[in-house]
Amino acid sequence: MAWAGSDSQPHCKLSGPSEQAGKSLELDFSVAAVLPAGGSGERMGTAIPKQFCRLFQRPLISLTLEAFERVHWIKEIVVVVSQQNFEFMNSVIGQFGHSRTTVVVGGLTRHQSIFNGLKAFVENQPHQSWLMKPEVVIIHDAVRPFVEEDILYRVATAAKEHGAAGAIRPLVSTVVATNPEGYLDHSLERAKYRASEMPQAFTFDVIYKAYEQCTDYDFEHGTECLHLALQYCGVSAKLLDGPPDLWKVTYKRDLYAAESIVKENLSKSACIITAAQEEPVQLGTLLQEVLQRMMKVDLVKYSSSKESHCIQAISSGLYYNFIYINVHLNNTEALSCGIQKDDFAITKQLAKDAFGKNILIYNLLINYTQSMDKAQESVKEGALIIETLIKQRSPVLTGQLLVV
């Protein structure tokens, strides 16, 4: 039996199928988004700004863009980057097919960058097309990739009603004020305060007017957009409880966490493909039963006539992992089970070629020429290995022959 833990597309949607694929939210006003991505990532301790750090060969910002592009009622997305990353960001847009995204050059500070992003909707900037001014604009950090449609919908509708809205979370740590000598001045009562997170949304005119009135001090030291809307437009933002996944990738450990979340999302479902003959189907069904305890598993049988059915499953985008069952019968006692060096080399080459497309291939050999009891045990063990390979997505083991 051979199996491939593969992605259906050259660049899989790393954030996994949306939980809300079923829902279809509609809005009767126009919405666009601005994503400031000019940060240098000094807290990450890496040379690469965190928004460009790669998860499975894909920059973090591309995951965030994908999360926005899944939301059909967000018509335009503007990413604001520093001058030196402008070309690179455009290449990311091209490589990962972010068709609704426009790249804009930012300023020296976060607020200047957001303002530059907003200007893309009202002025004809060099290097970019003129975009239609939306009624509501969502502002979100490039380094918060796990944003879902629900919270985007809630901030957008609240902004339309109240002029401004933002996601908040309970404080994890107590907040303290220090005196100039470095001693505790006072602790804030945790219950009365919240962490202000992203996304935030504003009616376009409110946030644009606020930025127009900003002082140089605001641009340099200003805390956040909600505060500017309050200070310059008298708009008190509606605050909405957001989900925990909104957190900002700030430190290296956050990148580890993001990677694990992506892996988890990718390993929620798999598709077993088998020939229509009795033995492969039997093995496939057995494997499906075991794997189903860990993830959603569908079984697709192929024959010459059903091949298109199979191709359909692969290109549906519903699965990121495929298990292809191929039964070899033999009676040899040696482990190799008739696999000669050449066969092994072919699989390795196949895996090497596929890797460029973010597809990982492994060979799992299950000893099936034995009693049903033993076969079931082997399949169980095989299922555990399959689950691990799907979860770990380790490119180094691609092409390996694994034996249970």
Added chain:
Amino acid sequence: MAWAGSDSQPHCKLSGPSEQAGKSLELDFSVAAVLPAGGSGERMGTAIPKQFCRLFQRPLISLTLEAFERVHWIKEIVVVVSQQNFEFMNSVIGQFGHSRTTVVVGGLTRHQSIFNGLKAFVENQPHQSWLMKPEVVIIHDAVRPFVEEDILYRVATAAKEHGAAGAIRPLVSTVVATNPEGYLDHSLERAKYRASEMPQAFTFDVIYKAYEQCTDYDFEHGTECLHLALQYCGVSAKLLDGPPDLWKVTYKRDLYAAESIVKENLSKSACIITAAQEEPVQLGTLLQEVLQRMMKVDLVKYSSSKESHCIQAISSGLYYNFIYINVHLNNTEALSCGIQKDDFAITKQLAKDAFGKNILIYNLLINYTQSMDKAQESVKEGALIIETLIKQRSPVLTGQLLVV
């Protein structure tokens, strides 16, 4: 060649060799620690309280205890757990050899639990021995496992001098005050505030006196110890900048991050063990050269006379990963290289037995009966697999035969 990515001891020190192993800090006053661990972990979304969630078969709290036990000047450690976890916590103490730790039953709230922990130093509580009252007590969360000696030393000495001290970190998010209707009241200027983290330290009498004066309201809603020391003893804590690794494991993503940090710590060094003959040494040296680009690698040669040298390396606790080189020469063309089913089964059984001791074993077969150029390429590929196996520590693949 066979290799084992193994731990030297039944239960490896998951936090890795201390970065500060070289330093030997001394204090001229006595220090103990209290670790409240009574939380229910509701934010984690798991049934198990987060302090008992397992990383590599070991509860998180055991990692935190180990971090404290590495610091020789902390003489006693008191862990405070709920009544229902008392037995379990004691079994963890026994299983992982936490010899300087005493378990105490806590109260209904965090503050009551800390107070109970402090009482262990002044009263003869049921179920525990009377502990010597220290001059300074460090209070730390069970769910902040990556605490280093440096910050413990700094809070302890600052507490001795000022009566109280605590670690702080810059705020990641802006903090906002909400009005009762859920709108923004005001944003705090981020630069003026800090997140109050752990560890904190107090002269014992200051914190004990503060708790003695606490009201029921304080016990139930009180924000944190620093505040109580200020309110009831007029002691304004010295605040010290802490490292980013002090963060609190709060959400599931934090557990992912902790796991990745432990994996990274464990994969910083390895030890290659080879026979003293020409070929294994040659292969071992080649492998060392390649692996050294990714981690610190030492080479130990064994012969009958040097066996003790080898055992010394294994039991030193300096390495968590061993690569054992075993050269088989053969000329067969089949992949199995003469490994028959029985041999494979023996390795699998060996791996199964070792797994209970948190030791992972893999077989990596490098084709070495070829030109030097090709051998080097094979070793390079093998080194990548070794690195991955060391980093991923996947128990499911233990016992596998891998071929390059």
